[in-house]
Amino acid sequence: MGDCEEIKLPSSGLAEDILARFMEKAQEELNAKVAATEKVKGETIFHLVTFSLGREEYGVEISSVQEIIRAADITPVPGAPVHVNGVINLRGKIIPVVNLRRRFGLPEVEANEEQRIIIVEIGEKRLGMLVDSVSQVIRIPSAVIEDLPEEATSLDENYIKGVGKLESRLIIILDLNRSLLVALH
């Protein structure tokens, strides 16, 4: 399974632009080619935006990612759920930002330059996810994605859709609905 294509995103600078270009390209390819040829092989290709949180690498499907922005100017909202960092202004709309570390019970880190907010769309809702850093956009075939073994799934981990196994690493693929909308314990 060496056919995973990568575009390295710079940790600072114009990551957003590159992502935008990539998303466009990926969409075109998807429309033109994927359906015609790759489906024949009985495989679906997942396009993921990957990011790091603590020591782990996570991925979300690119179709639900609207954009990635720098984590600046988050206004705290008193009285909001604990896992919400605050709100940001995204082109005139006020959007809540979820601190994924808090959400997943990881220790907090000081605000830093590497942090990004991934704006995702879940149905009608638009939310930001604060992550440690955004790493890359990756295409992986469904064959390398495995469900989490049942014994490894506790109630708290059902926000995981599956695990992408690549040569040297694992990518935890998030179920956005569960990670952000359903209350965790």
Next chain:
Amino acid sequence: MSVLLDEFLEDAAEHLEAAESSLLLLEKRVNDGLHDEGGVTLLLGNLHTLKGNAGMMGLTPLQQYVHKMESVLKQVVDGSLSLTSNLFESFYSAINSLRESLEKLAKNPAEALDFSDELTLLEYLVSGGAERNGGISYGREKKDDFGYITQKSNTLKVNFEKLDDLLNLVGELVIQRTTLLAFEAKLKETVKDRAVIEAFSESSQLIGKSAADLREAIMKVRMLPVKVVFQRFNRLVRDLSHKHGKEINLVFEGEETELDKTVVDEIGEPLLHLIRNAVDHGIESPDERRMSGKPPVATLALRARHENNHIIVSVEDDGRGIPIEKLKNSAVAKGLIDHRQARALSDQEALQLVFIPGFSTSREVTETSGRGIGLDVVKNAVTAFNGMIDIDSMHGAGTTFTIKLPLTLAIIASLMVEVSGEVFAVPLSGVLESIKIDKAEIHQVASGEIINLRDRILPIVRLNEFFGLNNTTTTEEMEYVVIVGSGEKRGGIIVDRLIGQQEIVIKAMDDYLGPLPGISGGTVLGDGSVALILDIGSLMGKTGRGGTDGGL
């Protein structure tokens, strides 16, 4: 639901409303003994468009029914049928059933419409007058009848959200311009060429001005004349006065006054209750009026005007007014106040009693306004959008309710304050004054902290404690207190710093954030960051309990 059906429904509702206004006008003219062919033609025009659109949507029953209404009217035009009060009634009810059917379609696009009962009714009615002519004639129409088809429209219907998007984009523009300003400052440090700097700052200023103009232009597009709300009450007052055997002349004043669409949307409900109240309780029967030497026909006036960045809308009747003594007695009987308090109240203060929840001066519950909706609900509705309501009444001469509203609900003037390094907006409509007081003047009592301002004891809220924010230890001996009022409540809010006044665009907070005590919304500041807007009512409601349930 398909976009097409959506558009049809919206359009149809408008045509029905127009038809109803035409009908009302026509009825008035006919009652005044005038023959108004133009009015009938106008009504025909409204119905014709509706019929055509219904046909395009494949809504055959609706189309046929409207067609029937049209043919009845055409008989009126060619004189074979006269406009009797029965006919008017049947047309009003026809408009009602058409409205109902539109509502059904909105809920279920596949709803099978059936107007057979209504058709029979209409036919029966017409047959009485149409017998002589042997039924309905489909004679050649006069050429004039088609004038309304070729009428050109110079208006364009735009979804409100699109305007909101435009406004957001302008907001972006304004924010990006602040980046230009920062860039300009940098240029001044590094570039020697003065001409370049000047040219740059000039275009930057022009961009700023265009952005401001653009924002204003978009705000203007959102303005609607208050007429659109007022006109809805024609029918209500007509129906209510028939039902109660009262004669009422509804007059409008200043109906061209323009309001932001957000205000127009909100004001209908409180006005509805005030008007029902006036018709039900305020206005007397014609006999009663004659006995007290008044003209039998009562006047109910809806007025609108601009005043200092506010809109004043009033509902004024020349009915029986409110007897102050009875009002006080009733309040005492209900246990809302005691005898001593009642005696101490001035007339104006006593009138305010009507806004207390559960208070109503009428003994009997009526169909019109006795549905558990009191003036307290009206007051709440008005204060909810930063408005104020006042009552004035003269026993025997009438009652006036005056509503004062901000020009737009989307943009409000605010006092910007800073607390623990965060910026908050306090709606100016709720700010009475801001003062600087000595820390020693803040007294600790059992229920919390209070200050004594000109012999009035005011509870105070420390915003940082209420919100559970970091305590900023100031060495200063003085505290800034913003004195606020919401409804009857008064109080003070302690802040770290007053920043100044600013117009802000209100944005709703996502419900993902849950209920947020003390916060009514958010706004985007000039530098692109978000500031929260304080909810004075909720802050005052919690006064005395400090930050116990407001923190993170």
